[in-house]
Amino acid sequence: MPSPRTKLSAPPRLPKNGMRITPLGGLGEVGRNMTVFEHAGKLMIVDCGVLFPEEHQPGIDVILPDFTSIRDRLQDIECIVLTHGHEDHIGGVPYLLKERADIPLIGSELTLAFLTAKLKEHRITPKTVQVEAGQKHRAGVFDLEFVAVNHSIPDSLAVFIRTKAGTVLCTGDFKMDQFPLDGRITDLRAFARLGEEGVDLFLTDSTNAEVPGFTMSERDLTPAIDRVFATSPRRIIVSSFASHVHRIQQVLDAAHAAGRKVAFVGRSMVRNMKIASDLDYLDIPKGLVVDFRKIQSMPDHKVTLICTGSQGEPMAALARMANGDHQIQVGEGDTVLMASSLIPGNENAIYGIINKLTDLGANIVHKGNAKVHVSGHASAGELVYCYNIVRPKNVMPVHGESKHLHANAELARKTGVPEKNVVIAQDGVTVDLIAGQAKISGKVEAGLVYVDGQTIGAATEDTLAERRLLSGGGVVTVVALIDPKTHKPVEPVEFLTKGFVHDKKTFQGAAAQVEKALVQTRTDGIDDIAKIEEIVVETVSTHLRRTYRREPAVMAVVIDA
């Protein structure tokens, strides 16, 4: 079987009795989950999420899946199924609907409510089909059945897809909390029933495949959260994802029991909590929640603030608080409860924030020093359990970085799924299910599409490389006024800098080199100003690199005197 590491080309035409599965995001990264299913000339999409940028992607708002491979087939799309309401599963929908507005969106009540509110901000009124666990829905050549799964947001669904080419079960993000706050457990009886019917291909959540054992229950957090409310002398500031309804419910209950009031802070937190409470996913005791302005006049020991960042991501809000740049001014005796994950890879930034908040006099409670967070994803034990219950013919791990996908594949093999039936794909790699066998068949375009302000896809890898250069070494602009006949500078060459540290001597050597290079352009018969500027840039860059080991972005302006 070709591995995704070997060079793949465009896949061949899909035979009539086949189904093609193309992940456009979420494989090789944690985020922007999107999978396209193709059968009998029609397409169906499961999830369409965004990825949030990292430190090496400055100025980027969000990153989208690449729609290139489906762009000329938009009319063939039967529907988009949304497994749950997390940004990394629904955040890309507004951008896909900008390309075709009437693609039906299928999802559970809460998922569609969160998504519809988001689409409203983009001024899009979508066509929606609300479904619930246990329900079936026919979308053209795709017969869908929805199964309840448990995750870190209520109302999540797995989807079972029946076609003439075979069946696929997609878990979406899930875990197997046996004591969830809403009592809605992952429906393993349905998994078993579908397993009996026959699951030709099983797409499973890989996020926690490396974590041994079982993910703890949300309920296990209650003692630690209660302790925070029992012992904090002044304000309690809770940061959480704006979608983590159950975690927020636990905080509300603890605040209520402690006789405190609560205010929600941050647009997405206020919006989502209103939706969740209107639809009865969140139970807010009467009089508990007051608005932010009102709570500010209350005594500190009565105050709870539940906040998040502008994208619903909690660390962004905490970073601003740490820098004194937020409407919540953290002070002496406040307690900050970080009721969310510390995003892997960003540890340094997070510990920097924790240190700054501590310096402001706050006591910080986080998953590193108290049991205040559990993951939303199934650990290895739960995944093995699922494989044994479903007994799938083929397995394709999804949702995770390469190491997570490989760990998940290993679990599948351990439960007896034959090596040749475990497919490890990457974004853009097409997997064909034909006559019960899943196989890698090719690759389509699936790059990172950057949203930067109002532009989509205009910022490229080159843009980011330039931005990193600017932030790393600053800018040096060289200005040379030259005699058009001799190319000799008629005035001393000027060096203007931004963010580049220098002294009087730094540019002396560079000035001499620039003069020499300019005269040389005359000897070489180069008259094109753009070309001369390029040579000046090269000369100064080389000089600064060799002499000072510095690499600023260098620009040149050469003017005929």
Ligand SMILES: [Zn+2]
């Ligand atoms: Zn999720």
